[in-house]
Amino acid sequence: MNRRTRGILVSLMRYVAVIFSALVAIFPIYWMFSTSIKLPNEWVATPSVWFPSRPVLINYQFIFSQAYEYTIGRRPEEATAFYSFAWSSMKPVFDSLILSTFGTLIALFAGTLSAYVLSRYGQKGAPPPVFPLMYRMFPPVAIIVPVVIMYAVLKLIDTYLGIIILYATLTVPLVLWLMKSFFDEIPREIDEAAILDGCSLFGAFYKGVLPLAKAGLAVTGLFIFILDWSDFMGVLLLGGRNVVTIPLKLAEYTSGHGELYGPMAAMGMVAVIPPLILGILIQKYLVRGFTFGAIKG
């Protein structure tokens, strides 16, 4: 085997490996998508149905209509009469959007400010502030019980405010740590130059440092948004009636009358969209944000 053929073989193997790992990553999404367009008898058929025999949209119609209410105990395809779009069916999507957006914004606001302060005015050589991260060390179940009790007393159970506060407080430490490392990378001289030019301390942060940390802010924001977006336990215990998010709605499709895998998959597809759009919007920052620190200047 000469060097040329060996080179070709090596790159071939490399491609095979890349394609294989891409397939592994994409497969669950494909499975969710294909399930969302399958008829009920193909959802959990044995042997598995890899490609839907007749793609249908009934699962989507189902989740966006009020059909569910009428079809408990029946198969969704039997409820065609009720398949008309109902705004009320969008509630989980809206609720998820509201909670995740405000939770993320508040966490970003508070976390970024504290991160800047810790980065710039923290004692040099002092140990990094692990304290704010500490309650992330507990399994969430461990802290949720006292939170439920507190919320009951504060009358925050099943309110938007209550869950937004929960999301914000749970994610602030992560924002703090991520943003601190971004701020640490930005030279102090930027602040000093702004101060010399007459900025206030806040002005130096807002006009000088923050624009340079935009990439970090975008990545952190996306990360936190996805965390909030996929929260289940928080809304399960603190919401339910007035506040219903997508993960909670998903759980409803598992009932005593069987598991509605098709609608679940359809709802899953819907749930993918907002983070995906957000990711595309901030795409130009993503690569820079993920590689921040690796490359300087």
Add this chain to the structure above:
Amino acid sequence: MGLHIENLRKEFGKLVAVKDLSLKVETGEFVSLLGPSGCGKSTTLNMIAGLLYPTSGSIFIDDVLVNELPPRDRKIGLVFQNYAVFNHMTVHDNLAFGLKIRKTPKNEIDKRIKEVAEFLRIGDVLDKRAGGLRLDQLQRVAIGRSMIVKPSLFLLDEPLSNLDAALRAVMRVELKKMQKELKQTVVYVTHDQLEAMTMSERIAVMNKGELQQYDTPSVIYNHPKNQFVANFIGSPSMNFIDCSFAEKDGKAFLDAGVFSLDITEFHEIVKAQATSSELILAIRPEDVKIMNQPSMDEAIETSVYMVEPIGVKTIVTMPIGNRMFKALAAGGFRAAIGDRKWIAFQRPKVHIIDKKTGSVVV
């Protein structure tokens, strides 16, 4: 006028970064703060700029006590080592930044940007984002941003150390020319003696937070006050040989073991000023003469250990006693390693240092 520092002191906990520094910079003067890293020169600069507050002492800029003034009211411009240009803004916005915050009228801002851009030759990149500029352009933008607010005192913190050697030489000349044209008062912090020597009217050599010597480059070079300055200034650095003071038949000698040097002419001075008989003979490499024959009485025999031609000159290293001794010969000097040579000192250039106090006696 200019800058006047009195007993300036800065402590960080137990560490004394700047020890009772007093310094006067006249209007239009170019002064360098020179010293190894950690000598307190940047700390001093930051205190002048107002980014650090002194523990004690006072700073006057144009006869105004600025100790309590915020940076923007001190009429200073500061250029940082890493430029601290706002990468996310265009060059134009970078230049306008300080003026906008000071609420300068729009037409005045445009006028000044035009002036500065022309002066620094960055007119063609005004609309580009600063992030994409070459290093020397970035450097000019950084200077421009400080210049545009017309500071009465210009502070530069190792502004050339990020540039490569060729660019550094160019910017050195340009900076100096700029300073002359504007008759700008400049305090320039550097650890590069070449920059300090070539650009400054006076150099303040600092070490461990203390001012060692404050004088013109030529005085600093030819008449260093103490061993630190003697050692720090000059490349290759000065030769030091431990000696003891000896008197014989009314004559005075420096006894280095392998040779002794007649210093009768300095007898009285040395006797009056030296604190002990332990002295150090110091001489710059270029003041050492290399000879093939012992043609002078005081020639010291040695052999060539290493020859390093650097173009205009050749550095020759030779052992004397148990120490290496460097001499600067002409560029054409050639010798093989191991060649027998004799060296002699150019007498007026010999310095004698008190070993205990480190101060130069002669």
